[in-house]
Amino acid sequence: xxxxxRIAFTIAVxxxxxxxxxxxxxxxxxxxxxxxxxNKYQQLTESTLAKAFNLSPHPVKREFxxxxxxxxxxxxxxxxxxxxxxxxxxxxxxxxxxxxxxKMYTLLVRPDFAYNLPVLSVxxxxxxxxxxFIIEVIDPAGAEDENKNQYYQKFRECAKGIEHxxxxxxxxEWSKDFLTDFSIHVKADRQSDELLFNIYERYLxxxxxxxxxxxxxxxxxxxxxQKGMExxxxxxxxxxxxAVNVFKNLLGPQGQTxxxxxxxxxxx
Numbered sequence: 001x002x003x004x005x006r007i008a009f010t011i012a013v014x015x016x017x018x019x020x021x022x023x024x025x026x027x028x029x030x031x032x033x034x035x036x037x038x039n040k041y042q043q044l045t046e047s048t049l050a051k052a053f054n055l056s057p058h059p060v061k062r063e064f065x066x067x068x069x070x071x072x073x074x075x076x077x078x079x080x081x082x083x084x085x086x087x088x089x090x091x092x093x094x095x096x097x098x099x100x101x102x103k104m105y106t107l108l109v110r111p112d113f114a115y116n117l118p119v120l121s122v123x124x125x126x127x128x129x130x131x132x133f134i135i136e137v138i139d140p141a142g143a144e145d146e147n148k149n150q151y152y153q154k155f156r157e158c159a160k161g162i163e164h165x166x167x168x169x170x171x172x173e174w175s176k177d178f179l180t181d182f183s184i185h186v187k188a189d190r191q192s193d194e195l196l197f198n199i200y201e202r203y204l205x206x207x208x209x210x211x212x213x214x215x216x217x218x219x220x221x222x223x224x225x226q227k228g229m230e231x232x233x234x235x236x237x238x239x240x241x242x243a244v245n246v247f248k249n250l251l252g253p254q255g256q257t258x259x260x261x262x263x264x265x266x267x268x
Contacts, residue, residue: 034103034126037193038095041105041124044201045093052208055085064263067250075099076250082263087112087211090266102127106243109207110265113226115214116145118180119265120207122200123170123243131188132168133196135203137180141228143221151210155182158202161195162186172241178232233265 049055060082067078079095094106105124111117118139125132137155139148165186171179184203188196217225236244237257248256261267 033128033190034101037124037126038103038105040197041200042093042095044197045107045204048201048204048208049091052212053085053088053091055083055088055091058082058084058090058266060263063255064259067247078250080263084266087115087117087214089113090264092264108264110229111211111214113222113229114216115211116141116143116148116217116221116225117211117214118148119229120204124200129190131190131192131196132170133165133184133186133188133200134168134170135184135200136175137183137207138178138232139180139228140178140232141225143224143228145214147210147214151206152180152182154206155180155203158182158199158206159184161199165192170242172239174235174239175241178235229265230267233261233267236260 060080065080067080068076075098077097081093081095083091085091088109089112090108090110092106092108094104096104096106098104103126105122105126107120107122109120111119118137121134121136121138123132123134159182162184165188168185168187171183171185184199237260240248244256244260247259250256251259258268
């Protein structure tokens with residue numbers, strides 16, 4: 001009985017070790033895959049931005065540059081970079097690692113209020129073979145503009161390539177009042193990687209072209225654009241959403257408000 005008990009214990013230990021090794025291999029493999037995709041999107045973004053605008057660093061408070069509330073466990077780490085330049089009042093990129101293997105790439109571009117332009121918000125999640133692909137073109141003021149109308153039609157044509165993908169369920173009901181109809185909220189797997197990357201490349205290129213070709217506004221019109229953005233951000237903080245709620249949990253309500261207003265949208 002004692003001998004058989006030892007055998008059972010040894011088998012249990014071996015099984016545990018094998019499961020642990022398998023889990024570790026899974027985490028390492030998926031972390032590497034997610035990091036590679038993150039790097040691919042980041043490199044495209046940086047090269048595309050560099051061709052269009054001369055950006056310079058925008059200062060971010062130390063506690064907002066690296067958000068890591070559980071430093072010992074490292075369950076979630078978010079690195080924040082903020083820049084500004086020309087017609088782009090804020091260009092923010094967030095590098096998030098979640099659970100040791102899930103990668104998230106975030107880009108948010110908020111143009112100067114002196115131009116009738118929307119905000120570009122991108123959230124890309126790579127978790128094993130699964131993908132969540134979100135591109136929002138946010139136009140809170142909804143002011144008519146010939147340049148915008150021209151490019152909005154191009155965005156609509158570009159968005160036609162993803163009708164077959166499943167909706168991600170990440171779109172908040174209230175946000176539909178602010179989002180353009182060609183905003184994208186889908187989930188997919190690694191088989192769609194090339195398609196999703198090509199659509200991102202096209203959206204980013206079209207957006208920056210639209211910014212470059214925009215004309216400056218008179219002061220009353222610029223104030224209308226700013227007021228629309230203030231309304232959007234206030235509603236976002238009040239009603240929440242999948243991404244902004246994360247910062248509420250990590251930073252607390254006051255920290256979330258300061259981070260969203262000062263860093264992400266540059267309103268204060």
